Amino acid sequence: MSGPDLLAPEALERARDEALAAFTAAPTLESLAAARTAHIGDRSAVARARKAIGSLPGTEKADAGKRVNVAASAVQEAFEQRKRALEQERDQRVLLEEAVDVTVLPPRRRGARHPLTTLSERVADVFVAMGWEVAEGPEVEHEWFNFDALNFGGDHPAREMQDTLFVEPAGSGLVLRTHTSPVQVRSMLDRELPIYVICPGRVYRADALDATHSPVFAQVEGLVVDEGITMAHLRGTLDHLAVALFGSVGDGKGIRTRIRPNYFPFTEPSAEMDLQCFACRGASAQPGGEPCRVCSSEGWIEWGGCGMVNPxxxxxxxxxxxxxxxxxxxxxxxxxxxxxxxxHDIRDIYEGDLRFTSALGSEV
Amino acid sequence: MRVPVSWLRTLVPDLTASADDIAAALVRVGLEVEQVHRVGHDISGVVVGEVLDVEELAGFKKPIRFCHVSVGDAVHDVVCGATNFAAGDRVAFATPGAVLPGDFRIATRQTYGHTSDGMICSAAELGLSGDPDGILVLPVDSPLGADVVELLALRDEVLDIAVTPDRGYQLSVRGVAREAASAFGLALADPGLAETPSADSDGFVVRVDAPEACDRYVARVVTGLDPAAQSPAWLQRRLTLAGMRPISLAVDVTNTVMLELGQPLHAFDLAALRGAIVVRRAAAGERLVTLDGQDRALDPGDLLITDDSGPIALAGVMGGGPTEVTAATRSLLIESAHFAPLSIARTARRHRLPSEASRRYERGVDPALAAAAAEAAVRLLVTLAGASAGVVTDVDTRAPQPILVLPAAAPGRLAGRDYAPQVVRRRLEDVGCTVAGDDPLAVTPPSWRPDLTGRAELIEEVLRLEGYDTIPVVLPTAPAGRGLSAEQRLRRKASRSVAAAGFVEVVLPPFVSPESLDALGGGMDPPRVLNPLSAQEALLRPTLLPGLLAAVARNVSRGLVDVAVYETGHVFVGPGGTAPPTPGVDGPPTAEQRAALDGALPPQPRHVGVALAGGPASWDAAVGALVELGGALGLTLQPRAVEAGPDLHHPGPYHPGRSAELLLDGGRVGLAGELHPRVCVALGLPARTCAGEANLDALVAAAAAAGPQPAPVVSHFPPASVDVALVVRRNVPAAEVEAALRKGAGELLEAVQLFDVYTGAQVGEGRRSLAYTLRLRAADRTLTDVEVLAARDSAIAEAGRRAGAVLRS
Incomplete structure (x- = not known):
């Protein structure tokens, strides 16, 4: 077919139709590429028609060019369309073939921090947020810090209250601290006034291990020494901690604490502190209240001791x-x-079974 | 202290509140009422009966009686095994359907060939003390058919009160009654204020040679005691309810006075005394056989009651055998004394002899009470045993009560609320103080409150009696704080880093056995607990490993297969120092005293330890966890193989070829790796258990000292990567080669990564090939090929010099 024949409208339509048919018929990207060479490549009918435009007389060039362009863009578009379709098919096939069972994860050890550690940090953070600081001290302590300075006289029966573990050499006055109060003594000796400190730490008593006693346990103590400090401040601080740890109730009132008179050598006045039961919020102690296992239906739980620092x-x-x-x-x-x-069993805390820590490892 | 509520009511006659309300009121003012015991509430259907006739049944192994008992409107047939009654006696008769203590239900039954339609009760069966074999015979005027529970007042409540060491006065019905009276605003009928006879000039001779330990000694002679006299039922019942066993009339009388007033009394058999009573300290070598039969060597600190024969009692603690009151005793010397708390406490502890008396003396007995208590005992003996009151001795060297000054506003100032001055005054008077003046108040504490020694103690009395619940709730405002210290923040980060590496934190007791340390190589000398909970585990851990490895073994034994645990905590290195003289508490210790106190403490740094077993446990997880921890703190911990001895002995419990010491700036801060196979066997651990431990305090201190890190220059120019493969002798650590490459490549080196280790024929026997990628980059330009090659060649040359490395051909 000579140049002008190629430019005939029928010829261009035929070339276009053949191209479209070839693309549609191409089953794969490879066969589409071959069809492209045949119908878009340099030796394709459309390409040859475009070359033939030059041999036309000037007056016909514009029309012929327009016809070629229309045919060429139709062919090109058909090719692109088919290519996209075939690529999509291929992608779908490959993605399907590559599918995995996403429920199968490679084994990875998951670590966890002990809930006692996180709780201790949580308590410390509550106080640090109020401007207090965290004080620390040794666990093997001298009796002067653990007892004498805290108003436990040499033969005061109060020393008997706490079953002390003594450390050799005998008569050296070394003990495993029975409370974190020696840290309070060290804070008062070493820090500038006023003092606002929280002292978390391990303490020791000669208690046999059972469900509710451990010879090693963790304590947290707070100490404030400032001008004009009152027992009202003590109550405010205890209530604040109670809410921070156990939340507030729906009526907007926080969980509360109460204090009852008691005796400790290092505080005067001294008090026992109870926490409003966080489970029943005291409802079990009301007439007709549902029984509560957490507080034995007393409405309150014994939480610790407190008082005004003994002069x-x-x-x-x-x-x-x-x-x-x-x-x-x-x-x-x-x-x-x-x-x-x-x-319900304190031994779980100190036994080192990793199932215990892991289960509570999400605590922050 | 067990206080029967019926007894309490005799001292507060207008007290009508229920036992529960009394308990609640006492709790509110600070008494620890642990329990309210109810007695007699579980008895019903027991009435007064009269025995109409008694028929002895023959032919049984023991005496058996068949009786008819009238309860007024009915007559019951009863079989009874007791013999201490006769026709015409009034008895406590449990009718069919009756319930006795312990949910013992009485029903009609056939026994010994007769129908028994009820039961004649013994005292014990009604919850009373008395002869368990004989039945309880009631007075003849007991009304027939009357409810025995009502008649004998068998229902009662007992308050069980835990007494704090400062509140000796609460170890008496009198002390608790005073609190109850003030709680309810009622009058106290104080038996401690009873009239007492004055001392006789010819009283029994008593000499106190240790006035510092005995400032009051009242002695009363009682004669003409009827040895057959028994404690009446009401007295026995009081003692039983209060938790003491009735013994004999004389002993029961002294005990009941002690329970009511809090004053311990001692009764000597007057006939057994030789000469005058002398109160003195023990002399060296003296001995005493105490009432419990123990022959005791006395300490010069022991306070004694003596006569011409020598020691006859450990004062305030326990009497001696020879002067003990017996069934034949007809005359007594009753001692009612005040001994110093400290002296009694020491003696009771020294001889391991806690007694009802020593418990009270240790906590402080009212010295003003001695005469009244002795008088109460004498009166009871006169009434109950037909005795006659004899001469009175009273050695009294008491110091006057101190007067304390209390600004009227002080209680309010400490509480954070106001108390009216008259409220302050009234509350102090409630506890027995004498108050003079308006402001400040001049307060004389009562003789029974030796704990009221200062302003704070007086303030506590006002606050607790007004109620702690009336104190407002105010959050104090602290000055701006500095937050957690750098060390505290770093410790938290260190712990999180180990957890992030897959280790589970455990918190373990620090007590270890010498064997567990020997298994780890020994050579440690940690402090020992003098009174350990377990004799086997008497040492304080010098390393975290024994606990961690035991935890691994425990987890494995419980069926867990991949165990990785860690702990951070104090270890105790080396024994503590010798005792410095303990400073006083009148002021802060001097710098020298403080240094001596702190110097006596054993070093107790915090360590971090890891241990893992099973599954993918390998040496590198242990070493890696600690290296990563260092990295988290901004520290480079360099692992280095430890030189093993000729027998492959290794410092610590580790596998000599699979463990490392961790160096920080050239100093060792930790050890980690696979455990020695022998250690695994000895400790029952899975093969190839791994562990590691580092001095956390040292790491944290180094990190805290480092201060803020300078920011890096992040170059935006392209990197150049070159690979080098080097052949070295097999025993040259890769770390050494890498260090040489870093030094040789110079400042253009951004990173170096070991990507292949090859051993085999191609590199020769005893050698290995290490292949590294060096990433080079400049901050200010794109590197030229010439620069890259120069850096590479310099790196290779340095590796050659320092590690004997040659480029692999």
Whole structure:
């Protein structure tokens, strides 16, 4: 077919139709590529028609060009369309073939922090947020810090209250601290006034291990020494911690604490502190209330001890009791942990079974 | 202290509140009422009966009686095994359907060939003390058919009160009654204020040679005691309810006075005394056989009651055998004394002899009470045993009560609320203080409150009696704080880093056995607990490993297959120091005293330890966890093989070829790796258990000291990568080669990565090939090929010099 024949409208339509048919018929991207060479390539009818335009007389060139362009773009578009279709088919096939069972994850050890650690940090953070600081001290402690400075006289029966583990050499006065209160003494001796500190740590008592006693347990104590500190401040602080750890109730009132008179050598006045039962919120103790297992239907749970720092202790730590007053409180972190997680055996905390830690590892 | 509520009511006559309300009121003012025991509430259907006739049944192994008992409107047939009654006696008769303590239900039954239609009760069966074999014979005027529970007042409640060490006065019905009276605003009928006879000039001779330990000694002579006299039922019942066993009239009388007033009394057999009573300290070598039969060597610190024969009692703790009151005793010397708490506490502890008396003396007995208590005992003996009151001795060297000054506003100032001055005054008077002046108040504490020694103690009395629940709730405002210290933040980060590496935190007791340390190589000298909970585990851990490895073994034994645990905590290195003289508490310790106190403590750094077994456990997980921890703190911990001895002995419990010491700036801060196979066997651990431990305090200190890191220059120019394969002797650590490459490549080196290790014929025996990619980059330009090659060649040359490396051909 000579050049002008190629440019005939019928010829161009035929070339276009043949191209479209060839593309549609191509089953794969490879056969489509071959069809492209045949129908779009340099030797294709459309390409040859475009070349033939040059041999036409000037007046016909514009029309012929227009016809070729229309045919060429139709062919090109048909090719692109088919190519997209075939690529989509291929992608779908490949993606299907590559599918995996997403429920099969390679084994990976998941670590966890112990809930006692996270609880201790949580308590510390509550106080740090109020401007308090975290104080620390040794676990093998000298009796002067653990007892004497805290107004436990040498033969005071109160020393008998706490079953002390003594450390050799005999008569050295070394003990495993029976409470974190020696950290309070160290804080008062070493820090600038006013003092607002929280002291979390491990403490030791000569208690046989059973479901509710461990010879090693964790305590957290707080100490404030400042001018004008009152027992009202102690109550405010305890309520704040209770809400921070156990939340507030729906009526907007926080969970509360109450204090009852008690005796500790290092505080005067002294008090026992109870936490409103976070499970029944005290409802079980009301007439007709549903029984509560957490608080044995008493409405309150014993949480720790507290009081106003005994002036004798301030004096032993070099603080003028005429100018300064203070309060202190302490509670068992284990006990708090047991409340929060409905744990009934303290041994679970100290046994090192990783199932225990792992289950509570999401605590923050 | 067990206080029968019926007894309490005799001292607060207007107290009508229920036992539960009394308990609640006492709790509110600070008494720890642990329990309210109810007695007699479980008895019903027992009435007064009269025995109409008694028929002895023959032919049984023991005496058996068949009786008829009238209860007024009916007559019951009863079989009874007791013999201590006769026709005409009034008895406690349990009718069919009656219930006795312990849910013991009485029904009609056939026994010994007769129908027994009820039961004649013994005292014990009604919850009373008394002869368990004989039945309880009631007074003849007991009304027939009357309810025995009502008649004998068998129903009662007992308050079980835990007494804190400062509140000795609560170890008496009198002390608890005082609290109850003030709680309910009622009058107290104080038996401690009873009239007492004055001392006789010819009283029994008593000399106190240790006035610092005994400032009051009242002695009363009682004669003409009827040895056959028994404690009446009401007295026995009081003692039983209060938790003491009735013994004999004389002992029961001294005990009941002690329970009511809190004053311990001691009764000597007057006939057994030789000469005057002397109160003194023990002399060296003296001995005493106490009432419990123990022959005790006395300490010069022990306070004694003596006569011409020597020691006759450990004062305030326990009497001696020879002067003990017996069934034949007809005359007594009753001692009612005040001993210093400390002296009694020491003696009771020294001889391991806690007694009802020592418990009270240790916590402080009212010294003003001695005469009244002795008088109460004498009166009871006169009434109950037909005795006559004899001469009175009273050695009294008491110091006057101190007067404390209390600004009227002080209680309010400490509480954070106001108390009216008259409220302050009234509350102090409630507890027995004498108050003079308006402001400040001059307060004289009562003799029974030795714990009221200062302002704070007086303030507590006002606050607790007004109620702690009336104190407002105010959150204090602390000055701006500095947050957690750098060390505290770093410790948290370190712990999170190990957890992120797949380890599960455990918290373990720090007590270990010498064997567990020996199994790890020994050579450690940690502090020992003098009174350990377990004799086997008396040492304080010098390393975290024994606990961690035991935890691994426990987890494995429970069927867990992939166990990785870690712990951070104190270890105790080396023994503590010798005792410095303990400073006083009148002020802060001096710098020297403080240094001595702190210097006596054993070093107790925090460590971090890891242990893992099973599944994919391998040495590199243990070493890696600690290296990563260092990295999290911004520290580079360099692992290095530890030189093993000729017998492949290794410091610590590790496999000599699969463990590393971890170096920080050239100093060792930890060890980690696979455990020695022998250690795994010895400790029952799975083969190839791995572990590691580092000094967390040292790491944290180094990290905290480093301060803020300078920011890097992040170059935006393209990197150039070159690979080098080097052949080295097999024992040259890769770390050494890498260090040489870093140094040789110089500042253009951005990263170096080992990507292949090859051993085999191609590199020769005893050698290996290490292939590295060096990534080079400059901050300010694209590197030229010449620069890249120069850096590469310099790196190879340095590796050759320092590690004997040659380029692999």
């Amino acid at each position: 004798t202790v301030l004096v032993a730590c070099g603080i003028d009791p005429e100018r300064y007053s203070g309060f202190a409180f302490g509670m068992g972190l284990d006990r708090t942990l047991m409340f929060r997680h409905d744990l």
